[in-house]
Amino acid sequence: MRLVRPLLLTLLASAGLAALIVWSTRAGRFHSDSQDAELLLSTLFDAETQSKSNDQVPPITSVPEVPAPSESLDPQLRIALLSQRPLRQVSIQDGASCRQQGGIPVRPGQVNGMLAKGSTGLVSCGGTGGSVLVNGRAYEGTIHLLNRGQGWLAINQINLERYVASVVGAEMPSHWNGEALKAQAVAARSYGLVHMLRPANSDWNLGDTTRWQAYAGRTSSNKSTIQATEATRGLVLSFKGGLVESLYAATQEISDEAHGHLGASMSQHGAQELAQQGLRFNEILGRYYAGASLARIKSDG
Numbered sequence: 001m002r003l004v005r006p007l008l009l010t011l012l013a014s015a016g017l018a019a020l021i022v023w024s025t026r027a028g029r030f031h032s033d034s035q036d037a038e039l040l041l042s043t044l045f046d047a048e049t050q051s052k053s054n055d056q057v058p059p060i061t062s063v064p065e066v067p068a069p070s071e072s073l074d075p076q077l078r079i080a081l082l083s084q085r086p087l088r089q090v091s092i093q094d095g096a097s098c099r100q101q102g103g104i105p106v107r108p109g110q111v112n113g114m115l116a117k118g119s120t121g122l123v124s125c126g127g128t129g130g131s132v133l134v135n136g137r138a139y140e141g142t143i144h145l146l147n148r149g150q151g152w153l154a155i156n157q158i159n160l161e162r163y164v165a166s167v168v169g170a171e172m173p174s175h176w177n178g179e180a181l182k183a184q185a186v187a188a189r190s191y192g193l194v195h196m197l198r199p200a201n202s203d204w205n206l207g208d209t210t211r212w213q214a215y216a217g218r219t220s221s222n223k224s225t226i227q228a229t230e231a232t233r234g235l236v237l238s239f240k241g242g243l244v245e246s247l248y249a250a251t252q253e254i255s256d257e258a259h260g261h262l263g264a265s266m267s268q269h270g271a272q273e274l275a276q277q278g279l280r281f282n283e284i285l286g287r288y289y290a291g292a293s294l295a296r297i298k299s300d301g
Contacts (some may be wrong), residue, residue: 060176064237064294072234074159077196079215080145080204081154084135087115088144090154093138095132098123104115111145119133120147126157131218139217140229146203155204160196163187165229167213169220171248172268180272182281186294187246187266190236193297194245229255237285238295246289262290 091108092098098106101122113125125132126142134143134154141158167188168181170172191213197205210214239245248266266288274284282294 002088009156026227027036038186048245049299054166062291063283064292066282066294067235067296070234070296070298074161075196075233076141076157076159077163078199078204079158079207080162080201080207081134081139081143081156082211083192083209084137084154085151087145087154088135088154089105089133090115090125090143092125092127092130092135093129094130096125096127096132098125099132115145115152117262118147118151120149122146124285134217137217137219142146148203153203156208160189160192161229161233162221163192163215165226166219166221167192167215169222169225169226170216172272174220174222176272177275178228178231178276179279179281179284180268181224182232183271184248184268184283185225185232186229186235186237186281186285187248189232190244190246192238194243197243232281233292235290235297236297237289239289239292244289248288264292 034213090098090111098108098111100106106123108125114121114123123145124142125145126140131138131140132143133139139156139158140162141156144155144157146153155185166183168184171188172181172184174181192206197210199205200207200212206212214220237246244264246266247264248268250267251269252267266285271284271288273279274287279287284293287295
């Protein structure tokens with residue numbers, strides 16, 4: 001299985017974990033607000049315990065223990081909304097607003113005018129409890145509209161747990177067994193955290209397509225996916241001190257074809273089958289990520 005080491009993962013500002021980002025279109029990089037960087041200086045894995053349809057159910061292996069509940073870190077990711085290119089329209093709902101660099105307010109009509117012109121720049125839209133609609137699809141958190149001379153790109157800055165709840169619904173039918181949804185939540189969280197530490201780009205961590213893992217904003221987040229996310233809050237997969245890049249695919253056949261050369265990979269239909277047989281989410285994960293343990297990300301101290 002693919003790993004990111006070490007167990008103590010120091011998440012400095014350059015890893016993109018600060019809640020507020022000051023963008024610079026000239027420098028081509030971002031810098032984190034110093035207070036947020038201090039609060040999110042590091043993360044620990046707490047309580048690490050070593051522990052193909054026609055989908056073949058994997059053999060019984062050791063079951064990773066679930067760490068005791070504790071307060072966990074909920075850092076922010078930056079998701080490039082590649083599925084929404086080209087940007088045609090942006091609107092806001094429920095108290096959200098848009099601002100240019102320097103905090104200058106800008107109306108949605110002006111924003112759409114900027115998108116049509118193709119000039120470089122940065123506009124950030126969002127607000128507590130509000131939504132930003134990108135080409136008609138609603139997103140929570142903050143939407144950064146960025147153009148560095150290669151066209152406009154929407155980047156969704158959102159907390160990890162809210163991101164995971166949306167990924168679960170985008171990657172797996174939300175009416176499936178709750179234990180399968182929980183297994184998917186842990187896999188999605190582990191994968192997202194890996195790309196937080198190993199960003200795809202200086203401006204964003206990972207994309208919203210199946211090239212990474214599917215993400216559809218508020219559209220794919222609902223009661224069952226939120227419940228699965230909250231029930232596994234902060235849990236990730238670890239192996240010998242490393243963070244597992246938990247790969248997965250719809251069926252075992254696709255998983256073997258796409259990820260067989262990379263190591264362990266979960267079949268989503270297989271996870272559902274195991275859940276229907278009565279296995280809990282940690283038992284399902286133990287079947288697909290043999291030898292891995294469950295760990296909980298928590299703030300240092």
